[in-house]
Amino acid sequence: MSSALWFSLVGAALVAIALYGVFAEHHPLRRLIALNMMASGVFLVLIGLARQLPGRVPDPVPHAMVLTGIVVAVSATAFALALLRRLSRVQQEEG
């Protein structure tokens, strides 16, 4: 039960919790937070896999994937928030 595997399992649990969050919640902001958590969960699984390599230095490819993933996740979140802001303003104007 190496720590890498443990963190991968934590990541898997995070994905599961986030999946529940995405579908059980109804406010878009909460679903967005759940999605971000799901991303973190997936990245945990990814980096957990990197550590299982027998060699001393961890495998850098998952690290690069996670870095790219984080930036992509944050851009998507930013756009989703802008969309939510715009939606609520339009809802307010249209009454």
Next chain:
Amino acid sequence: MSEALVVLMVLLPLLLAGMLLLAPGGWRQRMGLSATLLSVAPLPPLLWSVWHSGVVEVALGGWQPPLGIALRADGLALLLLTLTALIALPLGLHAGPWFRAHATVGGRGGEWFWPLWLFLWSSLNLLFLAADLFNAYVGLELGGLAAVALVALGGGRDALQAALRYLLLALFASMLYLLGVALLYGAGGTLDLALLGGRLESGVASRAALVLITLGLSLKGALVPFHFWLPPAHATAPAPVSALLSALVVKAPLVLLLRIWFELFVPLGFGAAGEVLTLLGVVAILWGSLQALRQQRIKPLVAWSTVAQLGYLFLVFAIATGLAWSATLLHLTAHALAKAALFLAAGNIVLALGDDRLSSLRGASHGMPLTFFTVGLAGVSLMGLPPSGGFVAKWLLLQAALEQGRWLPVVAILAGSLLAAAYLFPLLRHALTGTLKPTGESAGRSLPLRLELPPLLLALLALLLGVLASWPLALLKPAMPVVLS
């Protein structure tokens, strides 16, 4: 030389999008069309070289996989790249005047349509060419974001609501897909599709990856249980955008799933899981058509028709023969052309009449005979009647299904085309009844030719596909996955 063309197919739209962003708003509309034309430039020579000398492999950065990223331009990729270009040109011609006409109606989308569209185009080209799974993930995200932004151009409350729901689900689906890719990397040690084939053996990890990747891509490809985001998004988006979404964007994830399924999972012996997808495809055809029948407005009707037609594309997973594979891709091409024509024509109708209720269509064809003629032609291809491309695809699909004695898909295909006739009829019947409204003047204002010709061109392409079906099929033959041929 052809390696450069492959890379240009993806980079050129990006570069032009960047340049468009630097240009002031007014300029963008004028430069948009020329940017679209320029982006098509690398395609003909690439098509020529792949047609003659087979697959073009590009190892980016000079590093061969498993370290580096590879792009593969095989027959399948070229067919889809050509399809995208064939839709892009008429669509570009239509989008300019359409958004200008809408600028008067209060929308300001024209300025932002072009850069977003070029980003989307670049992501589509990338998805068709990608041989690296993580690279495909980034392509899916790029495409997803651009598509949602284009839907949100609609500006209205329901357009934004549909866009937000589409975005949340697209992100969720990408996460599932990435998780599947992570597991594959964990088991196979590489992200390259071709290399993974040899390194995986059928364990729990690859089975889990199968489930996750299929779930993720089916959700993005709007297979029936996950289709609820599509009708509102495609119906509320501006017409050129709905045409893009229904014709190309919703198909790219499916093409990726086809590649992964037949190059990776079937060799591992997971082919049996295809029965579930085919069953869902059958349900999609029937459920989508029935819902389309119930719609009272034009664009939701056409959007639900997309849900139904997507069902055809999932039938191949259980049949799993070379014939079914090429039939599915031919159907994808025929549907893309016909649906793009239909959505643009629907956009014209709504623009001229001012409202998109079916009941207000009476006598509308007087002002715009060409648009309703396009609806007729596109309808012919969607119903799969000769001489359209839809008919050839239906013919091959039926043949593939009958070869294995699978009666459920056969009945679904036939019922689907009859139902298509049923739900397209309300649109068609007004195409020919030229009787004027009781008030004597024609229902809507007549449309300029610039708006009516592009959809007609697309509809004619759909019919031409029927006559020249042997070309795309020849292009597809060498690209057929090994397990199928």
Next chain:
Amino acid sequence: MSVATLLALSLLAGGLFFFIAGTLGLLRFPDQLCRIHALTKADNVGLGLLSGSLALLSGSWAVALKLLLIWLLVMAAGATVAQLVAASHQAGREGDRD
């Protein structure tokens, strides 16, 4: 156990004590202002002791300097944030928005 590590461990214990005190303050104090007070004061001192012990343990001046830098930064940020939170809380209480 050389004298340096012994000293480091004692500093560490002191730091730990202050952190626990700060957290207890956070949980026990009734009013928001007191809680901010407890947090910033106790945690800053705790962090100072902690970074001192780590500097000793690491044994290289570069790391020690960086730790000092970290401590100063956290103190500056902590003070500003505490002031902002208190200000908005104050504004909040007057406007009875709470």
Next chain:
Amino acid sequence: MISPVLLFDLLLGLSLLWLAWRTLAAHTLFEACVSFIVFGLLMALSWVRLDAPDVALAEAAVGAGLTGVLLLGALERAERARVEAAPGPWWRRGAGLSALLLFLLLAAALITLPPRPPLPLQEALPLAAAEHPVTAVLLDFRAWDTLLESAVLVLAVVAAWSLERSVSPPRPAPVCSEVLRSLVRLLLPFSILSAGYLLWRGGHAPGGAFQAGTVLAAAGILLLLSDLRRPFDLRRGYWPLALLSGLLLFIAVALGTLGYGGTALDYPPGGGAALVLLLELGLTVTIALAFIALFSSGRSRGDE
């Protein structure tokens, strides 16, 4: 006897899960956002435990910091948005069940994962354009991914801009206390310095464009919040060019190497390190400006 390190990991993992559950079950949106930020910090800690310093830096700066700022920024508006009806009990039970199934599937897959063939890194690294393996992967082996990722970032900004109907300059910050201004005056030079340090360090140790860009973005956002300088609109003047610089530079390098050596992003021998640094610089500027633009978009007219 469980070694203390493993115990710490165990505790960290469990607290992560507990915090995730608390975030989802939070009563108010504000509470959810704050607990998400704390979650981000704990994630950064777990990255350190997993020997991924680059990711820890990025997570702390981007995942927790920036996302948290964006969430809090949109909080006001989000609370007012009218939301569809809450999903029914059956829907929630279904979601719960599928979550459980997914977890079991994943856990089984992870536990029975066969050892995979290692990547041919040892031979390739010395030839790469950067010593630090992660930077080498990011900007040499898989530079194509990074190019497209910067495209995603620029696209997010363009998409956010396309939403706004009227173009008006961002409005001054609500609360501007003198203390904040003094802190910002202190922090600004320091953050630019550390961003430069992180950028330079990326070549041979954890660091690089992402982290440097985010630190710059944080400085920019502080500048916006503290109203030290009249708010600048990134849609005007040279700002769009600066924003796009990273992407355009990357494409230029790709096309350049394409012309020069025949394969895109294949750095000429010897010139690799310089090109990578150039790309990193461009990326940093793009990332910083993109995050600032994303923060300030939508806050333009009287948002509250």
Next chain:
Amino acid sequence: MNSGLLPLAVLLTSALAGVVIFLLRERQHRLRTGVNLTAALLKLLLVGLLLNGVLQGREYTLRIPFTDGAELLLRADPLALLFLSLSAVLWLITTIYAIGYLEGAPHRSRFFGFFSLCVSATAGVALAGNLLTFLLFFELLTLTTWPLVVHRGTEKALRAGVVYLAYTLGGGTLLLLGTVWLHTLVGSTLFVPGGVTDPGGQISAATWQAIAALLLLGVGVKAALVPLHGWLPRAMVAPAPVSALLHAVAVVKAGAFGVVRILYDVVGIERAVALNIAPLLAMLAAATIIWGSLRALEQQNLKRRLAFSTVSQVSYITLGAAMAGPLALIGGLVHLVHQGLMKITLFFCAGNLAKTLGVHSVGQMRGVGRRMPLTMLAFTLAALGMIGLPPMAGFVSKWYLGLGALEAGHGGWIAVLALSSVLNAAYFLPLLYSVWFRSPLPQEEGEWQPVLQRGGHETALTLLLPTLFVALAALLAGLFAATADSPLAWAELIVRREYFR
């Protein structure tokens, strides 16, 4: 290779004419008529060339690649020529008639455009060399005739259009399924006079019956077999030239032609008899004949009566084919031509009556002979032919059908033929009697339009001459049946050369 281009040329003449006419604006009458007539004459010329070419036994085939497994094949064999020549001749005449009939009507460019496309689809159906090509043009026929049925755009026309589409698309789907199934099992659907060769013998009897049922029902919709004939009477709402086209030249004939093709060139007549497909079909045809005539009796509207008479008359062809005897087949094939000539005359007369006098129902036709003698003469000739009295063409085909029934030894079919002749007489003779021997109703009751005098003729020349021409043709086809170049001779040539050597 040039021998392959001739069938394509036949197809393209009317197709290109259609496209050109679509592009013409509404007010370019002369140009449109010019294009129409030149195309019709050119097509007639080409068909003539084909005719004597096939007579000398030359081969005309054209292969177009469809998919790698299947190809489109156009082949001019004698059976194709029979139907092709009928449609070419009648297309010319109906065009002239339509030009006169639609004087001043709206949307004529659209009408004549679809009109020509429909005829090129019919030519395609005739020239199809395999089941796939046949299916392709069969469905095209539906697409091109639907706009003609709903041409008037009234609510009634649209409802008729819906029914028409429902039936024909349904039939098309059955035909498609049968074709694909056969293609999958045998690999090719080439028309082979003894039936598709089934080398491996994998097709079991039950499968053959299922495929034959699918194909025959698919084609049966257009051949108006009993349960599937619902669309025909409702399609009467279309203008007269369309009804003439639908019933005499294109749609219904394509259906009957399809039945013959499938029975003889796909299933093969021995296999059809062995698996008792043919007897079943014959019974269905007989039922249709009787049912059609009975329904015709009770129709008061003239065009609906003619429609039901078509339902029964077309089933003669099906009956002839299904009796599986050489003489019966000759009777059936020659009836294809004769019925075409006679029925088109009747519709032209109905059109003249409706156009000039506004007469629609049978009751109004009392004493109309005095008012429009020539039209009514043609009407009488055609009606007598329908009943099967010599010397009209109708007699010849019924005669051969009777001989065929005797040859096959089925007493029942002779009874059916006799009964149907009696029924025909029952619904035509009273009509003729009231036309010639009853005095016309007084002005206000009879609501005859004021006499439309056109330079002394009873109606416009463009309406009158075509009617007389086809009536004459029907008479001559009957009189000179025994000569070398009559439809009967051609039918005998087909049967002797292709099916019963």
